[in-house]
Amino acid sequence: MLTKLFIVALVLTATAGIYSIVATRNLLRVLIAMEIISKAAVLLLMLAGAINGQMAQAEAFAVALIIIEAVVTAIGAVLCIALHAKTGSLDIGLLGKAAQAILPTAAQATPAVLPTQATPAEEGAHNAE
Amino acid sequence: MGFSTVTIIILLIAVVLAAFAAVVVRTLPAATIFLAVTSVFLASALYLFGMQLAAVIELSVSAGLVTAILASAIALLKPADDKPAATEAGRGDASSNAPANAARNSRLMRYLALPIIMLALAVALLILAPDLDSSLIWTDIYSFSPQALLWGERTLDIIALIFVILAGVLGVAALIRRREGEER
Amino acid sequence: MGILFLLVPLICLFILNLPRRGAAAKLAPWVLGVVAVLQMVFAATSHLACWEPFIGFFTLPVPVALVVDPITAVLLFTIALVVAVVTVVGIQGDARDKVITSSLVLTVMAGMNGVVMVRDLFTLYIFLEITALSCFVLIATRKELRSLSAAFRYFILSGLASLAMVLASALVFMQVGSLDFALVAAAINGQDPATMTGLILFVVAFCIKAGAVPFHGWLPEAYSSSSSAISVLLAGATTKVAGVYAIIRLSSEVFAGIPGPAQAFMALGALSIIVGAFAAMGQKEMKRMLAFSSISQLGYIVLAAGLAGAAADVTVSLGGLQTSIAMLAIIGAVVHFVNHALFKSLLFVNAAAVEEQCGTTQLDQLGGLTDRMPVTGWTSVIGFLSTAGLPPFSGFWSKLLIVIALVLANQWVYAVIAILMSLVTLGYFLILQRKVFFGELRKGFEELKEARGALVGTSLILAGLTTALGLLFPFVLLLLQGFGLV
Numbered sequence: 001m002l003t004k005l006f007i008v009a010l011v012l013t014a015t016a017g018i019y020s021i022v023a024t025r026n027l028l029r030v031l032i033a034m035e036i037i038s039k040a041a042v043l044l045l046m047l048a049g050a051i052n053g054q055m056a057q058a059e060a061f062a063v064a065l066i067i068i069e070a071v072v073t074a075i076g077a078v079l080c081i082a083l084h085a086k087t088g089s090l091d092i093g094l095l096g097k098a099a100q101a102i103l104p105t106a107a108q109a110t111p112a113v114l115p116t117q118a119t120p121a122e123e124g125a126h127n128a129e
Numbered sequence: 130m131g132f133s134t135v136t137i138i139i140l141l142i143a144v145v146l147a148a149f150a151a152v153v154v155r156t157l158p159a160a161t162i163f164l165a166v167t168s169v170f171l172a173s174a175l176y177l178f179g180m181q182l183a184a185v186i187e188l189s190v191s192a193g194l195v196t197a198i199l200a201s202a203i204a205l206l207k208p209a210d211d212k213p214a215a216t217e218a219g220r221g222d223a224s225s226n227a228p229a230n231a232a233r234n235s236r237l238m239r240y241l242a243l244p245i246i247m248l249a250l251a252v253a254l255l256i257l258a259p260d261l262d263s264s265l266i267w268t269d270i271y272s273f274s275p276q277a278l279l280w281g282e283r284t285l286d287i288i289a290l291i292f293v294i295l296a297g298v299l300g301v302a303a304l305i306r307r308r309e310g311e312e313r
Numbered sequence: 314m315g316i317l318f319l320l321v322p323l324i325c326l327f328i329l330n331l332p333r334r335g336a337a338a339k340l341a342p343w344v345l346g347v348v349a350v351l352q353m354v355f356a357a358t359s360h361l362a363c364w365e366p367f368i369g370f371f372t373l374p375v376p377v378a379l380v381v382d383p384i385t386a387v388l389l390f391t392i393a394l395v396v397a398v399v400t401v402v403g404i405q406g407d408a409r410d411k412v413i414t415s416s417l418v419l420t421v422m423a424g425m426n427g428v429v430m431v432r433d434l435f436t437l438y439i440f441l442e443i444t445a446l447s448c449f450v451l452i453a454t455r456k457e458l459r460s461l462s463a464a465f466r467y468f469i470l471s472g473l474a475s476l477a478m479v480l481a482s483a484l485v486f487m488q489v490g491s492l493d494f495a496l497v498a499a500a501i502n503g504q505d506p507a508t509m510t511g512l513i514l515f516v517v518a519f520c521i522k523a524g525a526v527p528f529h530g531w532l533p534e535a536y537s538s539s540s541s542a543i544s545v546l547l548a549g550a551t552t553k554v555a556g557v558y559a560i561i562r563l564s565s566e567v568f569a570g571i572p573g574p575a576q577a578f579m580a581l582g583a584l585s586i587i588v589g590a591f592a593a594m595g596q597k598e599m600k601r602m603l604a605f606s607s608i609s610q611l612g613y614i615v616l617a618a619g620l621a622g623a624a625a626d627v628t629v630s631l632g633g634l635q636t637s638i639a640m641l642a643i644i645g646a647v648v649h650f651v652n653h654a655l656f657k658s659l660l661f662v663n664a665a666a667v668e669e670q671c672g673t674t675q676l677d678q679l680g681g682l683t684d685r686m687p688v689t690g691w692t693s694v695i696g697f698l699s700t701a702g703l704p705p706f707s708g709f710w711s712k713l714l715i716v717i718a719l720v721l722a723n724q725w726v727y728a729v730i731a732i733l734m735s736l737v738t739l740g741y742f743l744i745l746q747r748k749v750f751f752g753e754l755r756k757g758f759e760e761l762k763e764a765r766g767a768l769v770g771t772s773l774i775l776a777g778l779t780t781a782l783g784l785l786f787p788f789v790l791l792l793l794q795g796f797g798l799v
């Protein structure tokens with residue numbers, strides 16, 4: 001029973017994260033979504049470790065994963081700050097046309113907003129769509 | 130064995146719910162808080178599993194450090210928009226409510242699919258996913274030590290993690306200064 | 314001995330950051346140059362017995378699982394070569410930027426060295442992340458909107474690829490109980506759904522990192538919007554080590570014999586060759602054209618790697634050489650890896666020269682440059698002839714090996730694709746040459762001078778290397794025979 005629940009939990013968590021990446025318009029949310037998917041990965045590692053008995057190795061892997069994802073998120077956050085300082089917006093339209101092919105909502109998003117139109121963009125930046 | 134199956138099940142459900150909340154909630158600060166909450170539940174599950182080192186690291190790094198980083202990022206992005214937003218709100222309800230409602234509705238439509246998908250997957254997996262006889266696994270949970278493994282056999286991984294942190298520090302240093310330059 | 318390749322960049326990283334900013338900035342190119350040269354020497358001599366007495370010196374009290382086998386040694390040498398080119402092209406920016414960027418180049422170098430030396434999926438993941446983290450920042454160092462957004466796009470895709478890799482590793486770990494290459498290769502059978510999911514995730518993850526079609530979305534912008542030195546680094550080393558090397562190693566060793574991933578790599582490799590070549594034709598900017606050309610060339614390596622995994626261990630005899638199809642494919646892949654580092658770096662150095670002297674890389678604003686920049690023009694001719702696979706340049710040999718391996722394995726469709734696309738490659742490069750280097754000298758360029766000495770020298774050296782490797786390749790084969798590989 002526990003195995004099944006583990007599988008359900010990690011798949012649902014991963015789904016939430018993936019859905020967020022696809023549906024969001026705010027770059028910081030993409031970071032949060034990646035963190036959520038990494039939690040699903042930790043759950044999978046717990047399950048794998050329990051199944052094959054190599055708990056120590058699974059735990060070591062999980063620790064490395066957590067630390068690395070934290071550093072990745074830090075760099076991502078700094079990139080977001082830099083992008084926002086340049087354009088005043090955190091909209092996914094900033095990523096350009098190629099991104100629109102990969103991330104569906106970008107196609108409907110507003111492109112980089114000029115500083116004079118800052119207000120709705122700022123509202124969007126910290127309200128997150 | 131030492132852990133309670135029921136507690137772990139509750140924690141797993143809590144992790145899923147908190148992750149779902151982090152995704153659908155409206156404001157960024159709230160999303161960050163729910164992410165931290167997810168980390169706390171996951172850390173508790175790790176601890177009950179016997180993975181104490183991972184639990185501590187999850188708690189301090191994910192629930193602590195990452196939340197702090199995200200919160201700082203959000204805070205750094207806020208100062209520019211607080212004042213204009215206030216004046217907009219004060220200017221008249223009719224003009225500002227309509228777009229807000231429209232935004233809320235479009236958000237609802239966009240995220241409506243998620244709980245449906247999640248429920249469908251949950252049902253499908255509960256029926257289809259393989260189960261393992263509990264007596265075969267979850268044994269000797271407390272008798273392993275990742276520390277011994279990491280420092281003893283997998284030293285290379287620790288060296289590699291040092292490089293990761295170095296790269297991270299250099300990266301932040303490289304990009305941060307640019308931001309200050311822009312603001313000036 | 315492998316630990317050296319991590320320690321040297323690390324020590325030099327500290328040396329670089331000790332002095333004050335101004336002095337450190339002047340010191341930076343020398344430090345990078347010394348590290349690159351040292352690594353080339355170490356890699357080239359790694360198999361020699363002269364290292365024996367020193368091994369005890371390097372062995373730490375704890376085990377460090379780094380292995381330097383022939384493929385690894387060749388790749389370490391290539392990485393160092395590309396870093397040397399990067400040093401010569403020059404890191405731009407003010408003193409602080411120079412120091413931090415050079416430090417990041419050292420970090421990415423350590424990461425890449427680690428990737429090619431490890432024999433374990435877990436450690437591989439960590440070193441891949443080191444490389445990726447450094448790259449995110451390196452792409453963004455130009456700090457224009459275009460660079461930042463290209464960096465973020467790479468960030469998202471690479472981040473997803475890494476997560477996919479972790480999930481895949483966990484699934485494989487679940488079945489096998491270990492992540493060591495040898496143990497996984499022995500135990501894996503790709504039968505149960507969990508492992509199949511894991512293999513699919515691995516294919517997706519590494520194809521994203523390698524820029525294979527249809528996961529190449531991040532590549533053209535990343536290559537064209539980063540500064541010249543970083544473009545050379547990305548094209549010549551990082552994308553290949555992070556993605557393509559992993560595909561080579563996994564397909565030929567770890568997942569060898571399992572049909573799923575191997576067929577997938579072959580198909581996606583061929584798709585990359587085709588899409589990259591045709592997309593390059595339609596480009597209007599030099600660096601984007603080179604980026605799509607890279608996608609196409611990397612497709613060849615991925616195709617060969619897939620073949621190495623798919624081919625049964627059939628031994629064949631070719632005029633005195635006894636080998637197996639898989640070995641031919643691997644040698645073809647690795648040699649093409651080295652060749653691509655040579656000719657793509659050369660072409661990006663030329664692009665840097667054009668950008669510096671003319672101020673633009675838009676094809677419709679350039680023309681007839683060979684008149685004023687003869688070295689740049691003629692070395693670029695050598696570069697593209699090698700890319701298209703024409704003899705006597707080195708590109709010819711690696712493509713020939715790959716095509717022979719395909720034919721021997723009865724993969725006629727793929728072989729035909731490989732040959733035909735070489736012609737298309739020739740096509741788009743002829744367009745490039747006609748528009749940029751030959752033809753009428755555009756008005757306003759009468760005052761144009763040849764590029765600075767460093768760039769000219771580097772182009773000459775790289776062009777010389779690709780020609781020499783092409784002319785001397787039969788000797789290389791004899792060398793491999795001496796090693797018992799062929």
